[in-house]
Amino acid sequence: MCDGRDLVEAHDRVSPEFVDAMIEVETPPVGSIPELRETLVEVLETVIGAAASDGRRLVPLGTPLSSQTGAVRSARGKLLERIYGDGIEPAKNCAGTHVHFERERVTRQLNLLTALDPALALVSSSPYYRGERIANCSRAHVYRHESGVRFERYRDLWEYTTDVAEWENRIEARYRELQALAREAGIDDAAFGEHFQPENAVLTPVRLRGKQPTVEWRAPDTALPSQVLELVETVANLVERTNDTPVQVGDPGTGDERIGVPPFAELRELTDAAVEDGIGAPAVREYLETMDFDPANYRPLTASISGPARLDEATAERLRLDAADALEADLAALD
Template sequence: MQLGVEMEFWVVDELGDLCDGHDLTEAHELAIPEFVESLVEVTTPPRGSPAGIAESLADVLDTLLVRARETDRRLVPLGTPLTTTDSPVVSARGDVLERIYGEGLDVAKNCAGTHVHFEQGVVARQLNLLTALDPALALVSSSPFYGGERLATSSRAYAYRYKAGHDVGKFRDLWAYTDDPEQWDQRLQHLYEELRSMALNRGVTVEEYVDLFDPEDVVVTPVRLRRETPTVEWRSPDTTLPSQVVTLLEDLEPLVAKTADLPVEVGDPGVTNDAIGVPAYAELQQLSSAAIERGLDSPFVWKYLEAYGIDTTRYHPLADQFYAGDTIGEERARRVRLEAARLLERDVDALYTTVTERR
């Protein structure tokens, strides 16, 4: 199975303040600008294993970190910037989204995630299993703070799902299981037309809308079906240290690969010789809420993940390493960003060393 990863990182200056980082992407072809100036995205080409993903991430991030150091900047692997960023939108698509959603887009401007692409196989099974694995976001949660307040273990996921407003809800929520990928496409087409109406009502021209949007990317749901790639995209987790993403892939890739041979059925969670069991959707929603709010501190969550053979003791989420407190001020946030940047640099060095030794 071919895999691909996208990871978003904040860019800060030597004091820990968010700053423009889009020129950093000139250092490597697999680094691309995000829609706000203080975010950059790192991508990988399709690779056939988690080890291959590790190699690609080490290569692009090592290059990007060198360029950042040369210009007194750092990359930060946190799901949110901790406090609110007023980083401006710097893309045509972002500008149109801001016109459509107004302040509703502020949540997206303050979130950074990891997206994993799995090569399409038996698509309905993959969609349903990855939906059921939404609580695995607890394994790599990286920021409990959003807008200076402690919201949840994954404040990014909490903000996306509960704070973005009614107009955004249908475009961002976890969808129920499906037996028919065509129904998934039909729902996307309906939302594409609905967003088009919203855009036209806010002064966006038909030409602008058609040029910047297509049905498969009008939603920011935790699971997306990508026809052009073609992949099933899992968008649940925060951005974090790349080694943690590789560990996550080592656990998830074998599970998703089993969908080639085993049906995915509602029942007892876990894998048997006959099927992959997933919880009823209502129970899954409760699990996801617990994963977002409490992470691995919830026995409900870690026992669920271990039912799929995931050893949760292998994970040490960055969100659990923050000091206790209900709020975080700007001065403390700057220090935490710089500490997270140092953790990233050490992590990439270790990953790069491991990859080099394998070669």
């Protein structure tokens, strides 16, 4: 892995991330999948070209394959290091795909996106985290569960909600708890308030955003652009249907009168299977098909990454280069 901070100068839609080896690639709000494809391809091709000018490659993986890590640069990140302690490692070493949907029938949107959590299996990118084979989707496992019990509630999937006020009450409660943890770490309220607000204190797979009024879905890994576009198209169609169709807990399915989602305990079992075994788990495939996904259209990168329980640096480098090749080939096909 290498420093990518200077790549933020390559395009105004690129931002720095927690550590030097990662960058965030954004797209502007769009109204259709063709528009999203066009802008995503344009940004990625620009950044890949800038990286290639001095021998670097972009790698579309959600976790580092080797044990290397990087230093946190931002003031917010340094505060998180003090609050989380060793629990910050998974947060700063994982990358994912974030999709924002315009807020409309918000309670329905929150509950639907919660129920779509097992779809992360469709774009899982790597079974390895920092050199160790963890699960089919190593990113989801470590990001949600390896920060310690005190912080799992800030990263794991939340239960369905009854209304927006109830969801916002949860956010406010987590914010106050995080502020108390910050005080324990010697961070005064002024410094905490400068870098943390209720909506950005939680990093759960589904978030309610106020500054950019959206419902944000954060479950998927970083993945090949074509696979992300396929996923987003199905999810966007389902979200749009919530304008006219209620989301109800019960038998899963997408009928004309309702969108059925499983009881939360069943959903958790499906997500656990999706993280551990991916779309190879029959229950996961059946559920995703019921929710309008076609697993046959997906080729998760994690399926192409094989190796021993622990990777050496040379193997990790080869696998990263293979993933970089796959990214460039995928973009060429889209373009």
